[in-house]
Amino acid sequence: SNPFEVKVNRQKFNILGRKTKNDVGLPGVSRSKAIKKRTQTLLKEYKEREKTNVFKDKRFGEYNSKISPEEKMIRRFTLERQQNYGKKNIYNLNEDEELTHYGQSLAEIEKLNDIIDSDSDTEERGTLSVELTAAHFGGGGGLLRKKASSGQQDEEEEKPKSRKELIEEMIAKSKQEKQERQTRRESALELTEKLDNDWKEIQTLIARKTPKSERKDKEVEKPKPDEYDMIVRELGFEMKAKPSERMKTEEELAKEEQARLQKLEADRLRRMRGIDEQANKKKPSHVSADDLADSFILDKDDRCLLSYKDGKINIEEEEEEKDKEEEEEGGKEDNENEGESEEESASEDEEDGAADSHSDLESDLESEEEAAGNKEQKKHKTSENESQNVKELDPKMEAAKSELPYTFAVPESYEMFKSLLAGRTIEQQLIILERIQKCNHPSLAVGNKAKLEKLFGFLLEYIGELATLDIPELRTIDKLVLPLYDLCQMFPEAASDSIKFILRDAAHDMEGVIEVKGRATFPGLDTLIYLKITSLLFPTSDFWHPVVTPAFMYMSQLLTKCRITTLQDVIKGLFICCLFLEYVSLSRRFVPELINFLLGVIHISLPKKQAQGYTVVHPFAPVGKNSELLLVCDKKDLESWQKQNLPLSIVTRLKETSRTEMNHIRLSCLALCFDLIKKCAALYESLPSFHEIMHPVRILLTQHVPVNAHPEQMQEWYRSALKELENKVKHYTPLICEKKKPVPLKQYTPKIVKVLEFGRKQGGSKKEQERKQLIQKHKRELKGAIREIRKDNQFLARMQLSEIMERDSARKRKVKELLGSLATQEGEWKAMKRKKGKN
Secondary structure, three states: OOHHHOEEOOOOOOOOOOOOOOOEEOHHHHHHHHHHHHHHOHHHHHHOOOOOOOOOOOOOOOOOOOOOHHHHHHHHHHHHHHHHOOOOOOOOOOOOOOOEEOOEEHHHHHHOOOOOOOOOOOOOOOOOOHHHHHHHHOOOHHHHHHHHHHOHHHHHHOOOOOHHHHHHHHHHHHHHHHHHHHHHHHHHHHHHHHHHHHHHHHHHHHOOOOOHHHHHHHHHHOOOOOHHHHHHHHHHHOOOOOOOOOOOOHHHHHHHHHHHHHHHHHHHHHHHOOOOHHHHOOOOOOOOOOOOOOOOOOOOOOOOOOOEEOOEEOOHHHHHHHHHHHHHHHHHHHHHHHHHHHHHHHHHHHHHOOOOOOHHHHHHHHHHHHHHHHHHHHHHHHHHHHHHHHHHHHHHHHHHHHOOOOOOOOOOOHHHHHHHHOOOOHHHHHHHHHHHHHHOOOOOOOOHHHHHHHHHHHHHHHHHHHHOOOOOOHHHHHHHHHHHHHHHHHOHHHHHHHHHHHHHHHHHHHHHHHHHHOOEOOOOHHHHHHHHHHHHHOOOOOOOOOOHHHHHHHHHHHHHHEOOOOHHHHHHHHHHHHHHHHHOOOOOOOOHHHHHHHHHHHHOOOOOOOOOOOOOOOOOOOOOOOOOOOOOOOHHHHHHOOOOOOOHHHHHHHHHOOHHHHHHHHHHHHHHHHHHHHHHHHHOOOOOOHHHHHHHHHHHHHHHOOOOOOOHHHHHHHHHHHHHHHOOOOOOOOOOOOOOOOOOOOOOOOOOOOOOOOOOOOOOOHHHHHHHHHHHHHHHHHHHHHHHHHHHHHHHHHHHHHHHHHHHHHHHHHHHHHHHHHHHHHHHHHHHHHHHHHO
16 A cells, blocks of 8 residues: 555566566565564564474383393493493482492591501501590690590589599500500401411412423414414504604705814814813812812902003013012922921931021021922923923824814915815815815805805816816816706706806807818817717706707707717717717707717718718718728728727827727717717607608618728627617507588578567577476575575574574563662661661
């Protein structure tokens, strides 16, 4: 009826023939209906949530006819006992169980019947009985009252006893009780002894020792313990897990290592200066057991008075005073010696009876001479002791001087670094580098990182210098790679910058030589070692790396641009080929320069002949001055050759070698080339163009290499390389057109499309439409359920709040009533007080 409670649902478009259900809505009416419905259903359930009006018979076996009544009663009794077991009620006074303590009932202990006097010899000595304490400390009144309460009739007939009589009676009673306890104790001891004797007699009859033969049989009959039992026993003896200490951080470890090295260095310096640590330690003076420490004297007060002279602190006078005190102490000792000598001389004069007037002067002179002699002897002894100590300390000082220092500062220049390692063995150099890293760890100070980054550059330069010596120290370089690797792991950016700088300089020098001379030469041994170190420090399997990729490009330029004019060039080129195989061992990247160089090496080992079936590319020439660089014609050299490794140091010693050794080196180069071809075949066998790549090498090996002219060992290398090339199967995938779905021809039949009504979701088939309708219905029902649950929760919250408000209002009302009644009482009491005051 109220127009403000009516909600009109307007439509955008009026459609003919469509019936509208909810044109007009009444939200107030629907809300009141929902509340009414919830009060009848949900509120009723909420109020009766903890109430039950159904009785269930849960007695055991009540409706089971198969169990007899006696069995039912027994089972019910056991169930009742099980339920009540362990559930003791503190207020249950009908329990039959009795509590005990050490085998004695607590109820009997609380009665305190066993009263022991202090005169008894039992273990509980020192305790006093109630009667004794009442008699001694209570004045006897307590005992009198007790007697009066215990027997009133006797007191009426007899006279009350005096205090003395009561005490005598009590003493007699205690003695009687003591005697009874003693007799009981003695009788108990006699009984136990008798029982022991009887048991021994019976035991001899019962216990019979079995003979050894029977024992052995029994031992044999014992079954062996089961594996499970053995494992269980072992578990009992296993160590339990203990919490370990936490792992120390890198900074903590660096600090500990630095402190350790500093302590060792301090000890070394002390030994080097000849300071004996044991001499400095004061030996504890012997103290007897009878010493009462009366002779304890505080340390001497070394404080000096402050004095000034001419505006300056007077220190010299203090030193002079100290010297004077020392001289006075020495003089006192001399005077004591003089006194002793005088007494001796006086006694001698008395004995002789001849007294001379000048005897005192003579004795004084003699005593002075003796004192001077004593001083000289003391000085001589001290000098001898010092010389002995020096002789003892000399070898220790020399050993300390020869030791390496334990702490080092990072050198600021290459000259300082070189001087630090000069004249040291390789082990000492490694120790020095290790201690430099530990003493100057980046976590210990701010500038240590930059210093150690410089150290990496110094170490690289030092390795290059060792490689350029007349006799290169390759073993030293090999050992120095380890600290170089450690520094590279600590500072990868600085290490990569240093290596890139070296590679950039080498490439720039090669380009400059090509511009000037038109051809380049292979670099020195130091550059080759840097290329080897690069493969050790950085990952070579990456597709692109800021250090390895430039090194890769530089090595490929070396194999293509550097002319082969000498045997040293061949050895260097083969070394670069070995580096290439090491670089691409994981990535299997194809390197055409490697195959071309190996082909050229085999070509220069053949006699002059026109190349057929293969082509030789730069830096090799098919015909020319150096086309037979590895050719060996001497049969004796061929027969005496044995396979040997080619060290890099041989590059510097080729000028001094004989012709036979040169031929042996040529043959070793050829054997190494065969080995590298074999490795390349194993590395690149998965390439689809493997046979085309290795075709020139195969032709060269099969048609042009004079196998029979070479030694047997060389022939084995040749056959293994050729076998590796020929065993690879050709696997080509035929070219096939890509499979595509055929395009159908256009048809002219009309396509009938169902016209759907506007606003409805268009679907495919009928099943798809039904599925979508179900999904939409499910969504709608889910939303409605969530909405109803939310409204139910709100309704319950309102009901709970109303209950709380009612309880609070009732409580407030009661409190008000109490306060009002108290106020009226207070007023009445005050009024009565005022009336009394007036009266």
